[in-house]
Amino acid sequence: MKVLITDEISQEGLQPLLDDSRMELDIKLGLSVQELHGIIGGYEAIITRSGTNVDAALLEHARGLKIIARAGVGIDNVDVEAASNKGIIVVNAPFGNVNSAAEHTLALLLSLCRKVTIANASLKKGEWKRSPFTGCELKGKTIGIIGIGKVGGRVALRVKAFEAEVIACDPYVSEKRAEDLGVRLVSLEDILRYSDIISVHTPLTEETHDMIRSEHFARMKDGVIIVNCARGGIYNEAATLEALESEKVAGAAFDVWSIEPPNTEVLSRLIGHPRMVVTPHLGANTVEAQRNVAVDVSREIINYLDGRPMESAVNIPRFDPDLMEHMKPFMALVSKIGEFISQLAPPNPSKVIFTYNGKLARYDCAPITVCGLAALLGRHTEQEVNMVNARLVAKNMGIVIEEVRTTESESFSNLITVTLETPEGKRSLAGTLFEGIPKIVKMRDFLTDFTPEGHMLVINYEDKPGLIGKIGTLLGEAGINIGSLNLGRRAKAGEAMVVLSLDTPAAPETIEKLAASVEARFIRAVHMH
Structure with missing residues (x-):
């Protein structure tokens, strides 16, 4: 396999390729766009960092390219859609820097707790002061990790070595994973209420953007310490500044920012705050991390050549065309089921069961399973989850995947059911296709009939006269139009499940009003991609 390397890559990290006699490596740095276009047709793989733009124009010249390897986390310089359309697999190295990021978290936290940065500056100015720099220990503290x-x-394991108590919140990690780490899984509310120190380690998604806002700071202990070495924007930065200025937060240590380089007044004030320890996104900046990302992408190229699963593929490889054409409608259906149930089910699943009923069960349903699994896990992981790596991601989370097929079906010619087993019990969602359109026909034991749409609201309550009217009135007062409404219930005046599609999303305060008005047992907004 001919491999082109266009950016500075750790030579030590390329050793797996150098040791493989099937590989022919060409290192060509500083190529112009025209030069790159002229030679790319002779290569089957390309390894880049951020200095090479692998765009659609380049891919038009890449006649034999099979795999694009980005030696780092970000793939902003790769046109993934154009690569996917040409059947070219794109891989990155999302975990080559995990140890580096974990250690940097500890470095910032300890620097903050022991006031290293300001003591260092004081001594360098020729001062000899000690009392202003009295710090605090990690021993005996409750550290909440989100x-x-x-x-x-890794952060959890390391802070435990300091004899701290560690509690954690992660809705898509099994209890076994938490037990293996020696931490106790709790709710986000308990993290806020009981933690002396809070550190976030989530991807930046729709759910985690501004996840910690003013109302969350209000529920924290006075004098709490917060850390962010994950992604900028998980803590609302204006709210963070306000909490520092009010001394609700005793100190903060941040490596990441919502805008990089930071260029807003809020960020300037936050970075300049005397109780902030800050660095310019250095979490991955170690010699070891740079070597590791090169090793990771080198191994992925070898995995591709050997036909083995790849953990870090960020797009979908091609399946057999005949099989794909038959599966496409069902893959769309299971993706919607997976995405929908991921937002409703209790946290920490230990098992996910995909059940296929009817004619569909005669076929190999593995592509459908991994597609649904990718949709299910995609909102809750640090990496891109797709059909290539979904099973590996689930395995790393400690989640068991089971597939059940039976040609028997009572009501539908084809039915797909996704069931999650969690510490709070089982939750299931079933769907089918009506003239090619995905429909959800069962939620738990409630019969339903609706098409998942962009903005939806699911409410479970005791059915009483007038409650549907109250829901409509409150949404109307909030300026929200109802596109459709589906009511499922077990019996007259019994427990009911209402699913509404909305033209615009409902704000948290509107949802709180709805919950109080109908005495909801469960209410959740669902946002579909």
Whole structure:
């Protein structure tokens, strides 16, 4: 396999390729766009960092390219859609820097607790002061970690060595994973209420953007310490500044920012705050991390050549065309089921069961399973989850995947059911296709009939006269139009499940009013991609 390397890559990290006799490596740095276009057709793989723009124009010249390897986390310089359309696999190295990021978290936290940065500056000015720099220990503190994936898990293990108590919140990690780390899984509310120190380690998604806002700071202990070495924007930065200025937060240590380089007044004030320890996104900046990302992408190229699963593929490889054409409608259906149930089910699943009923069960349903699994896990992990790596991601989370097929079906010619087993019990969602359109026909044991749409609201309550009217009135007062409404119930005046599609999303305060008005047992906004 001919491999082109266009950016500075750790030579030590390329050793797996150098040791493989099937590989022919060409290192060509500083190529112009025209030069790159002229030679790319002779290569099957390309390894880049951020200095090479792998765009659609380049891919038009890449006649034999099979794999694009980005030696780092970000893939902003790769046109993934154009690569996917040409059947070219794109891989990155999302975990090569996990240890580096975990250690940097500890470095910032300890620097903050022991006031290293300001004591260092004082002594360098020729001062000899000690009392202003009295710090605090980690021993005996309760440390709350939000997200115990690859980085958060390592942080948990390391702070436990300081004899701290560690509690964690992560809705898509099994209890076994938490037990293996020796931490106790709790709710986000308990993290806020009981933690002396809070560190976030989640990806930046729709759910985690501004996840910690003013109302969350209000529920924290006075004098709490907060850390962010994950992604800028998880803590609302204006609210963070306000909490520092009010001394609700005793100190903060941040490596990441919502805008990089930071260029707003809020960020300037936050970075300049005397109780902030800050660095310019250095979490991955170690010699070891740079070597690791090169090793990771080198191994992925070898995995591709050997036909083995790849953990870090960020797009979908091609399946057999005949099989794909038959599966496409069902893959769309299971993706919607997976995305929908991921927002409703209780946290920490230990098992996910995909059940296929009817004619569909005659076929190999593995592509459908991994597609649904990718949709299910995609909102809750630090990495891109797709059909290539979904099973590996689930395995790393401690989640068991089971597939059940039966040609028997009572009501539908084809039915797909996704069931999650969690510490709070089982939750299931079933769907089918009506003239090619995905429909959800069962939620738990409630019969339903609706098409998942962009903004939805699910409410479970005791059915009483007038409640549907109250829901409509409150949404109307909030300026929200109802696109459709589906009511499922077990019996007259019994427990009911209402699913509404909305033209615009409902604000948290509107949802709180709805919950109080109908005495909801469960209410959740669902946002579909």
